Amino acid sequence: MSDLTLAVDIGGTKFAAGLVEPDGRVVAAERVATPRGGDAETLWETLTGLLDRLEPPPGVAGVGIGCGGPMTWPAGEVSPLNMGGWRGFPLRERLAARFPGIPVRIHNDAICLAVAEHWRGAGRGSAAMLGMVVSTGVGGGLILGGRIVDGGTGNAGHVGHVVVDPGGPPCGCGGNGCLEAVARGPGLAAWALAQGWSPGGAGSPGRTGSPGRARSPEDPGGEPSGQDGELYREEGTATARRLAADAAAGDPIALAAMTRAGRALGIAIASAVNLCDLDLVTIGGGLSQAGGLLFGPLEEALREHTRMGFAQRVRVVPAALGQDAGLVGAAALVIAGDRYWSPGP
Amino acid sequence: MSDLTLAVDIGGTKFAAGLVEPDGRVVAAERVATPRGGDAETLWETLTGLLDRLEPPPGVAGVGIGCGGPMTWPAGEVSPLNMGGWRGFPLRERLAARFPGIPVRIHNDAICLAVAEHWRGAGRGSAAMLGMVVSTGVGGGLILGGRIVDGGTGNAGHVGHVVVDPGGPPCGCGGNGCLEAVARGPGLAAWALAQGWSPGGAGSPGRTGSPGRARSPEDPGGEPSGQDGELYREEGTATARRLAADAAAGDPIALAAMTRAGRALGIAIASAVNLCDLDLVTIGGGLSQAGGLLFGPLEEALREHTRMGFAQRVRVVPAALGQDAGLVGAAALVIAGDRYWSPGP
Numbered sequence: 051m052s053d054l055t056l057a058v059d060i061g062g063t064k065f066a067a068g069l070v071e072p073d074g075r076v077v078a079a080e081r082v083a084t085p086r087g088g089d090a091e092t093l094w095e096t097l098t099g100l101l102d103r104l105e106p107p108p109g110v111a112g113v114g115i116g117c118g119g120p121m122t123w124p125a126g127e128v129s130p131l132n133m134g135g136w137r138g139f140p141l142r143e144r145l146a147a148r149f150p151g152i153p154v155r156i157h158n159d160a161i162c163l164a165v166a167e168h169w170r171g172a173g174r175g176s177a178a179m180l181g182m183v184v185s186t187g188v189g190g191g192l193i194l195g196g197r198i199v200d201g202g203t204g205n206a207g208h209v210g211h212v213v214v215d216p217g218g219p220p221c222g223c224g225g226n227g228c229l230e231a232v233a234r235g236p237g238l239a240a241w242a243l244a245q246g247w248s249p250g251g252a253g254s255p256g257r258t259g260s261p262g263r264a265r266s267p268e269d270p271g272g273e274p275s276g277q278d279g280e281l282y283r284e285e286g287t288a289t290a291r292r293l294a295a296d297a298a299a300g301d302p303i304a305l306a307a308m309t310r311a312g313r314a315l316g317i318a319i320a321s322a323v324n325l326c327d328l329d330l331v332t333i334g335g336g337l338s339q340a341g342g343l344l345f346g347p348l349e350e351a352l353r354e355h356t357r358m359g360f361a362q363r364v365r366v367v368p369a370a371l372g373q374d375a376g377l378v379g380a381a382a383l384v385i386a387g388d389r390y391w392s393p394g395p
Numbered sequence: 396m397s398d399l400t401l402a403v404d405i406g407g408t409k410f411a412a413g414l415v416e417p418d419g420r421v422v423a424a425e426r427v428a429t430p431r432g433g434d435a436e437t438l439w440e441t442l443t444g445l446l447d448r449l450e451p452p453p454g455v456a457g458v459g460i461g462c463g464g465p466m467t468w469p470a471g472e473v474s475p476l477n478m479g480g481w482r483g484f485p486l487r488e489r490l491a492a493r494f495p496g497i498p499v500r501i502h503n504d505a506i507c508l509a510v511a512e513h514w515r516g517a518g519r520g521s522a523a524m525l526g527m528v529v530s531t532g533v534g535g536g537l538i539l540g541g542r543i544v545d546g547g548t549g550n551a552g553h554v555g556h557v558v559v560d561p562g563g564p565p566c567g568c569g570g571n572g573c574l575e576a577v578a579r580g581p582g583l584a585a586w587a588l589a590q591g592w593s594p595g596g597a598g599s600p601g602r603t604g605s606p607g608r609a610r611s612p613e614d615p616g617g618e619p620s621g622q623d624g625e626l627y628r629e630e631g632t633a634t635a636r637r638l639a640a641d642a643a644a645g646d647p648i649a650l651a652a653m654t655r656a657g658r659a660l661g662i663a664i665a666s667a668v669n670l671c672d673l674d675l676v677t678i679g680g681g682l683s684q685a686g687g688l689l690f691g692p693l694e695e696a697l698r699e700h701t702r703m704g705f706a707q708r709v710r711v712v713p714a715a716l717g718q719d720a721g722l723v724g725a726a727a728l729v730i731a732g733d734r735y736w737s738p739g740p
Binding site for chain 1: 547550557666671708737
C-alpha cells in the first residue's frame with residue numbers, strides 16, 4: 051500500500067492528474083487540454099490516457115476528484131456546464147471501477163479549491179472561511195467549524211449566486227443580479243464594451259486613457275481588435291485580463307468596470323460574512339490577480355456592509371496556492387477526509 | 396437528579412423561564428414583563444424572582460438560556476440591544492453560580508428559535524435549514540449537516556443583514572440596504588407612512604382603500620392616530636400589525652409595503668439558499684402572521700432568484716411552535732447538545 055493519493059482535476063480548459071503526499075505536496079503531475087466538443091468516451095479516454103502517463107504506483111491510498119458542476123453528489127454523476135459531452139456521466143463510478151477497494155471521492159472543483167486553501171494555503175487555521183474563485187465564473191466553498199459544508203446536496207458555497215443587485219443583469223443560472231452576472235470576467239468585459247471601452251486603447255502608443263476617451267454606449271467607437279474580439283467570444287477571460295491591464299494603465303471605463311466588480315464582490319462577501327460569521331475569505335482565479343484595482347473597491351463595499359462587531363474581524367486575502375491547488379484540494383477529500391468529507395466512504 | 400432542564404428566554408418585552416422534559420415538552424413556565432429602563436441588578440432580580448416563582452426541582456439536568464444579542468459567546472456576557480441595563484452582563488456565569496455542577500449554556504435568542512423549529516417544530520429532519528424570525532428585527536439561525544452552525548463567534552445566522560438593496564435604507568447595524576432595514580416591522584411602517592399611508596384608514600367605515608388614497612411623501616396627510624403613533628414610536632410592531640390588517644383590507648399603500656417586505660425576504664432567502672444549499676426555511680415572528688400578503692411576494696422573488704437545480708427544492712414554511720419556542724430551543728442546547736451545542740461543557 052502506497053501512502054500517495056491520486057488526485058484528478060477536471061476543468062473546461064484542462065484535465066490534470068497528480069500524486070499527492072500525505073502532507074499535501076504534489077510529487078508528480080500531468081496535464082492535457084480538454085478536448086473541444088469531445089463526446090463522453092473521448093473525454094473519458096483523454097482522462098485515462100492522462101492517468102496512464104502519470105503511472106500511479108500500485109496501491110494508492112485513494113482517489114480524490116475535483117470536477118466542474120453541476121453533479122449529483124456524493125454519487126458523482128457529472129454534467130460540467132462547459133463540457134457538453136458529459137451529461138450525467140458516472141465519473142466517480144468509472145474511476146472507482148478502475149481503482150477498486152479504495153476510497154474514491156468527488157466534489158465540485160470550486161469546493162476543492164476552497165479545501166486546498168484551508169488545508170495548505172491562505173486559510174490554514176480558519177474556523178469559518180469562504181474560499182472563492184473569480185474567473186470565467188464565480189464559485190466557492192464554505193468551511194465552518196473547521197469542516198467543509200456540503201449543504202443538503204453538496205452544493206453549498208455557490209457564492210456566485212448571492213444576489214448583489216436585484217434589478218441587475220441576467221445570469222447564466224436563469225436568475226438576475228447574481229454576483230456572477232456582474233463580476234465574472236466575460237460579464238465585466240461586456241459591460242465595459244457597452245460603455246464604450248476600446249480594448250488595449252489605454253496601453254497603445256499615443257493614447258493616454260484620459261477621461262476624454264469615455265464614450266457613450268450609443269457610440270460604438272473602434273471595433274475591438276480581432277484577437278480580443280475572438281477571445282471574448284470564445285472565453286472572455288483574456289478580455290478580462292486586457293480590461294485589468296487597461297484599468298492599470300488608467301483607462302477610465304476599464305477602471306469603472308473593475309470598481310463595479312470589486313464592489314459587487316464586497317457586497318456578496320458582506321452578506322456571506324453576516325450570515326455565516328466568517329473570519330476569512332480567500333480569493334483566487336484570474337480576476338483576483340488584478341490586485342488593488344479589484345481589492346480596493348471590494349474592501350470599501352465590504353466594510354460599508356459589515357458593521358456589526360463580529361463581522362468586522364473578517365479578512366479578505368488572495369489565494370496562496372498556484373496551479374496545483376485543484377489537485378491538492380481533491381487529494382484532501384481522501385487524506386484529510388475527517389475535515390473535508392462528510393458522506394460515508 | 397431530575398431529568399428536567401431549566402430553560403430561560405430573555406427578551407426585550409418579556410422574560411420567561413420553564414421546565415422542559417427530555418422530549419421537549421414544557422411542563423411549567425413563568426413569564427414577566429421586562430422592566431423598562433431597569434439597571435443591571437434590577438434586571439437580574441427580575442430574573443431570579445421569576446426563577447423563584449417557577450421553583451425548579453433540586454438537581455435539574457442543566458440550564459439553557461436564549462438571550463437577545465449581541466453577546467460574547469460561549470462565555471455569555473450579554474448586551475441586548477433593547478435592554479440598556481445589561482452591557483457586558485455575565486448572565487451565563489451568574490446563572491452557573493446559582494446552578495453549580497451542571498451544564499449552563501447560552502445562545503442568541505434567534506438561534507434558539509431556529510433550534511426549536513429544527514428539534515421539535517416545522518424543521519424536523521431537515522439537513523440544511525435557516526430558521527428565521529421577522530418582527531421588530533429580522534434574525535435567524537443556520538442548521539447545516541443537521542447541526543447548529545455557530546460560525547467563528549457564535550453569530551452565524553444573521554440573515555437580517557444579508558444585503559438586499561445596496562442603495563437601500565440605513566440599517567440599525569450601521570450599514571444600509573440590509574434585509575432588516577427593509578423588512579423589519581417598524582421599517583416597513585415607516586416606509587408606508589412616508590408613502591402616505593394612513594393607519595387604519597382602509598378599515599374605517601366609509602373608506603375603501605382605493606388607489607386614490609395614495610399620497611406623495613411630501614403630503615403629510617392626516618396625522619397617525621395618537622395610539623398608533625405612540626406605538627410606532629415605542630415599538631413599531633403594533634403599527635406593523637395595523638399595516639398587515641390594512642393590506643388585508645385592500646389599502647394599496649399597505650399592500651405595496653407588504654409586497655416590498657416579502658420580496659426583500661425572498662431575495663435574502665435566495666442568497667442564503669444559493670450559498671448554503673438549504674432545503675428548508677422556517678419563518679416565525681409577528682410579521683410572519685401576515686400570511687399570503689407576505690409569503691406570496693416572498694415566494695415570487697425567491698423563485699426568480701433560485702434557478703439552479705439544487706436550489707429549487709427549498710421550501711419556505713411558517714414556524715410551527717408558539718410562544719414556548721424560545722424555551723424549547725434554549726432547553727435543546729442542553730438536552731440535544733450533540734446537535735445544538737459545539738463548544739465544550
